[in-house]
Amino acid sequence: MSKKITLGFAPTRRNIFSADAAIKFANLTRNKLNELEINYVDINDINADGLLYDDDGMHKIAKKFKNAEIDGLFLANENFGTEYECARLAKEFDIPVLLWGPKDEAPTADGSRLRDTQCGLFAIGKVLRRFQVPFTYLVNVDLEDPEFKQGICDFIKVCNIVKTFKNTRILQIGPRPFDFWSTMINEGELLEKFNISLSPIPLTELVQEIKHLQATNDPTITNVIEKLQSLAKIEITTENLRMVATLKVALTNKMHKYGCNAGAIQCWTALQDEIGILPYASESLLQDEGTPVTCETDIHGVISELLIEAATLGDEKAIFADVNCRHPEEKNGELLQHLGVFPFSTAKNQPVLPKSHFVFDYPGSVAFEAKDGNYTLCRFDGDNGQYSLLLGNAQTCAGPYEQGTYLWLKFANLNRFETKLVYGPYIHHIAAVRADVVPVLYEACKYLDITPDFYDPIEEDIQAYLRGDINSIVKEL
Template structure:
């Protein structure tokens, strides 16, 4: 199995200060390296910048900076091994627009004569202050021993934060057609997304996609037949062979267009012009793409597909996100809510065997998907904004039983549905949410400080999130 940490590369910069024992700092830097190796962390080391392999002067800082830039690191790990040279840490970190992790191993007890070889905790206070002076945001992993469980969890969580930031900054979205006229709620500011976040759109008209479909069919592209075989394997097919071929062709065409324009995601005007052109709904095609890590959302919801990318990145891609409309209250559970769509849930998230039904009660066309999503605790996420301000709504809910619903769906129970509902109404959010069966709220929260996005909660859990990040609790899910 591939190491999920390989997708993120850290620059490892252990540091010391001259007035404390260099030998002790070298020893603890070695222990830190051994631990990172045992964890399978992908990191770039600085053992070759000087005899100690430690950061403490300008010459070493310059060499470390060049090495990390050449390696294109995704995050910087400042490990304070005795007291640390705070200004060199800050000078180094200032050169990179990446998340920064600050940690140092717990100091030993004083020797019998009262002397100490290290002064790590005091140095952490100094480094934190100077990072603030340099206006470098950073993540603090509390002063624990290297073998404490909090260390391993903290490093793993930081890698997930780096992956969220890396994904966000590299996002380019294929926009197929304008938003449907009736969906004013999915309006976005393309210029702001580029100016604020370096997120760019690649807009194409629907006819360009349709032309790609027809060319694929005319050439009997092998990926169409492969996709048909996949659909027959993962779902019960209740549509004609002709419509099934169109579902497959649409999926392949969307994928090819995303590759052509260098996009990692897409959004499509899913109705009604598309049905006039090719006679199907796009949802089954999108469900396949969700599972392949190239999500496409409906109603040209640009902010929605960004939400999907972020919540999946917070799991290092180990969980695929469902993308759902927040539809209606549970008929019996006062805190229950229906999360539903005509598709756009990855097939891998199904609790029961999916179907491709002849039509759906909303649109009388083939191409939708039907199944109930898996049970479990979900993290919900919505990146959104208006009036020049952007935030990320996040929180948890758990799957509960509820009535059968057409399309893809799951009933979720919230701690307080009124709080969630009110957040969506007051905004800047809308009724589309991305969700994964993993507790990644603290990851998303910590990532916000590096994204210039305000974290937002629909439940009063911010102190629990802080407690988790400090290592005081194991999970924010009660």
């Protein structure tokens, strides 16, 4: 699992039940977390039991977890548990909370029970609600049941989504193009509601960085050229290839200068007037490095990319596409195509850097079909003070050759998907990854003050998956 995510492990007990049994199951839980390679902060040093059950311990645990800057809190109810201490601890943080307890054993010969764990889970859940602490419940199963591994691993992904979202700073290079009123955003609201900040710079600042790199003959440019040559069939001139590489280095430098983990750029046409190329091949390189950059200054679009990639723990890179054309033969088929902002790693065959773009008569774009598979699609968007996350799945299907970067997808019902985009608050730009991460994105929404929204009626299936009742929500179309 991801070493970037650290859990605070707080096993709990209640005094009227067996402390020895709670200690035993807490240690078994520790062993399982170690087996799954979960990165966690323990509380063995807080008291003799290594458990949460009183105020003194709670304050010490809270201090330790804050110093460790944990990303999620794991409340493991090893017997009935002390519900108010669990709630008090959780209230100290603004992070995802996982609640679970191991299934109770059969009663002893005299009819007594050592732990009464399930009963305690009901109590803890109620008190967390009283404290207005959102939480994720992992059902009452044994450590060796597959539902436990699924639940803990999915919770790590939820933590990664929340951590990414709450620590996002976006490099905005130039204003949105005049004609693109659909990519208009409220910068103040993003900061006030979500702590997402923008670092706006004019296009001229980026151009000045390019000129500086050219004047100093930065050796990093040569490294980028060599990488492009290893990744793609190069049809552009040596001079234009060098400019693609220089732009990539300039964008990276500006990201670092302003502490940004993503960007959005006014990709046409002022930039071409200054440097003679389109930015898409440069952006594709950045996408593969985990710092996505979207075109047409689509701020909400790049947030969508960050969310969906975080849901995969970075194992899959997101394509960013226009939803723009129905399939000529397949009733539920749709073309996802873009100016060129697909990571090179998502290519089905060898990418090409064509002599010119199919719309703009400039070099600097990329052309390939994306890999086949099952995709999750998402779009973060909002207006009038309300924000939501459009979610769903689709599968690749065969379709005609297209210029640029593209992907044909088959939906369960294309009309439902199309209608969602038209009625909004979404636009036709969407992020997609080749993985089934709808459930973890859905679960993360409760921690982000975002409304999950679906273009297919799958919410019951998602909840069944999160309960451990089904293994996947993706169905063959």
